[in-house]
Amino acid sequence: MNRKLRVTALALVGLLLIIGFIRLQPQSDFPSNEPGKEIEFVIADGELGSSIATNLEKRGVIKSAAHFVEEFTKDPKAQGISAGSHSIQLHIPAKLAISQLLDPKRLNNLLLVKEGSTFSDVLKQLRANDHISKKDMSYATVESIFPKATKSLEGSLFPAHYSFTPNTSMSEALATMVKKARIETSGIGLAAGYDKYKPFEVLTIASMVQVEGDLEDFAKVARVIYNRLQIGMALQLNSTVQYAANSRGKILLSNKATKIDSPYNTYKYAGLPPTPISNPSLDAIAASLKPASGDWLYFITVAPGDTRFTKNFTEFSNWNTEFNKNVAAGKFK
Numbered sequence: 001m002n003r004k005l006r007v008t009a010l011a012l013v014g015l016l017l018i019i020g021f022i023r024l025q026p027q028s029d030f031p032s033n034e035p036g037k038e039i040e041f042v043i044a045d046g047e048l049g050s051s052i053a054t055n056l057e058k059r060g061v062i063k064s065a066a067h068f069v070e071e072f073t074k075d076p077k078a079q080g081i082s083a084g085s086h087s088i089q090l091h092i093p094a095k096l097a098i099s100q101l102l103d104p105k106r107l108n109n110l111l112l113v114k115e116g117s118t119f120s121d122v123l124k125q126l127r128a129n130d131h132i133s134k135k136d137m138s139y140a141t142v143e144s145i146f147p148k149a150t151k152s153l154e155g156s157l158f159p160a161h162y163s164f165t166p167n168t169s170m171s172e173a174l175a176t177m178v179k180k181a182r183i184e185t186s187g188i189g190l191a192a193g194y195d196k197y198k199p200f201e202v203l204t205i206a207s208m209v210q211v212e213g214d215l216e217d218f219a220k221v222a223r224v225i226y227n228r229l230q231i232g233m234a235l236q237l238n239s240t241v242q243y244a245a246n247s248r249g250k251i252l253l254s255n256k257a258t259k260i261d262s263p264y265n266t267y268k269y270a271g272l273p274p275t276p277i278s279n280p281s282l283d284a285i286a287a288s289l290k291p292a293s294g295d296w297l298y299f300i301t302v303a304p305g306d307t308r309f310t311k312n313f314t315e316f317s318n319w320n321t322e323f324n325k326n327v328a329a330g331k332f333k
Contacts, residue, residue, distance in 0.1 A: 028067035029093040036060070036090030040108065042165050043101075045083040045176050049073075052081070052101075060090050061097055068094040077102060083176070084163025085109065085131065107163035113177060115159040115281040116210045118243070122157050122279070126173055131164045139171045145181050149200035155207045155276025156181050184282060194289050195226075202288050207276030210284040211239040211248075217299075217307050218287035224296050224309065233297065235266035243277040252327065303331050 041059060043052055049072045053065035062068050071094040072078045081101045085108040088100045100106055109131040113122055126132050145156040153174060158181035164173050185191075185203075193199045205225050213221035228235055238253045244264035245257055258267040263274050280288075296309040298316035303326045310316050326332065 028064040030063050030091040032093050032096060035092050035096075038087050038089050041086045041088045041101075043081065043083050043086065044165075045179070047083065049078065056097060061088055061092060062094050063091075064094070068097065071095050071098060082107060082161060082163060085165055086163070104161050107161060109163055111162045111164070113157055113159045113162065113279060115284070116278045117157075117159065118248075118278055119152070119154045119157065122174075122177070126170060129164070131166050131168055132173055133167045133169050137170045139174050142171050142174045142178060145178055145185070146200040146203070149198070150275055152275040153178065155203050155279055157279045158184055159279050159281055185285060188282060188286050189289060190285055194291075197226075201272060203280070203285065204272050204276045206280035206285040206288040207278040208235075208237055208239055208273075209288055210278050210280040212237060213299075214301075214305075214307065215283055218284055219290065219292035220294065220296065220307075220309050221299060222288045222291035223294050224299050226291055227295065227297055229271070232270060234268075234270045235272075237266050240264045240266045240273050240277055243273075302326060 039059065039061070041056070041061065050065075050069055053062070053068040053072065056062045056068060057065040075095075075098055078098050078101075081098070082104075086101055087106045087108060088097065092100070104110060109129050111125050111129055113125075127137065139153075142153060144150050144153050157174065157177040160177075160180060162173070162176065164176075190199050190202060194202050197205070205222060208225065209218050209221045225235060225237075227233075239248075241253060241257050241260065241262075241264065242248045242250060244262035245260060247257070258265070261268070263269060264277065266273060294309065295311045297311050298313065299307060299309045300316065300319050300323055301307045302319050302323050308319055310319075
């Protein structure tokens with residue numbers, strides 16, 4: 001064999017050795033085109049990414065917990081993985097595992113706390129959820145986000161998607177929602193309050209802002225509320241009366257309703273209602289912490305997408321007439 005052929009042969013042997021070495025090395029991922037069957041995978045509330053990774057590897061979902069942690073750390077969305085019961089495939093790459101864990105459609109017995117929902121709305125959903133234990137439906141031990149201000153959980157249940165493990169107690173489920181509210185609101189400074197208003201009062205204002213305005217008008221609605229409080233004017237908000245009368249969602253408010261004897265009747269009683277009237281979004285809370293600048297005392301949605309603000313009562317009255325005409329014309333259907 002001449003020198004050239006011998007070198008070529010040696011190179012080929014070397015290449016084969018390298019290929020063999022690579023094949024012998026453990027891969028950090030399962031192939032993406034060979035997923036296995038779906039299983040139920042449970043993530044505990046507050047569980048760390050490293051713990052999730054270890055459990056995923058033990059169950060055969062991923063091949064390497066260390067590689068999952070690497071991908072988890074690189075993906076900022078991974079922090080949004082929810083506690084609860086997830087449907088996930090076996091033998092999948094780490095990136096795909098993260099994607100499936102983030103998919104709300106893969107959360108079992110998914111429960112959505114909507115922005116503007118009430119405590120009674122959430123209780124109804126929990127009682128109907130198959131993962132909530134029917135043996136213990138009590139929740140007296142659950143504290144609100146501001147326990148020194150109120151025992152009511154109204155406004156303390158953070159709007160988000162939730163999924164609970166089988167046989168979760170009612171108190172555990174509600175405590176999870178309050179905990180999330182506490183964490184999320186701390187990030188926008190609710191604990192500092194606004195001006196002379198304490199955090200619980202700001203939360204109460206945000207709960208009204210949520211129901212009364214559209215997202216783009218939140219900061220203006222908040223300013224109207226602060227302006228009325230500043231001069232001792234009754235808030236006169238339909239949303240609070242509807243909350244008291246359990247008639248939420250109606251466009252019109254009867255004159256009779258404005259006379260009901262309830263601390264939530266802001267036509268009859270000046271100042272803030274005793275508790276929030278809904279579970280507000282972060283946007284509504286942020287707007288209540290940073291209200292718009294303005295001297296407005298009145299606002300009205302004359303037509304869908306057309307909300308107007310003024311300090312002048314005569315102008316407001318004219319807009320109210322226009323509003324009634326639009327209601328009669330069916331523009332709010």
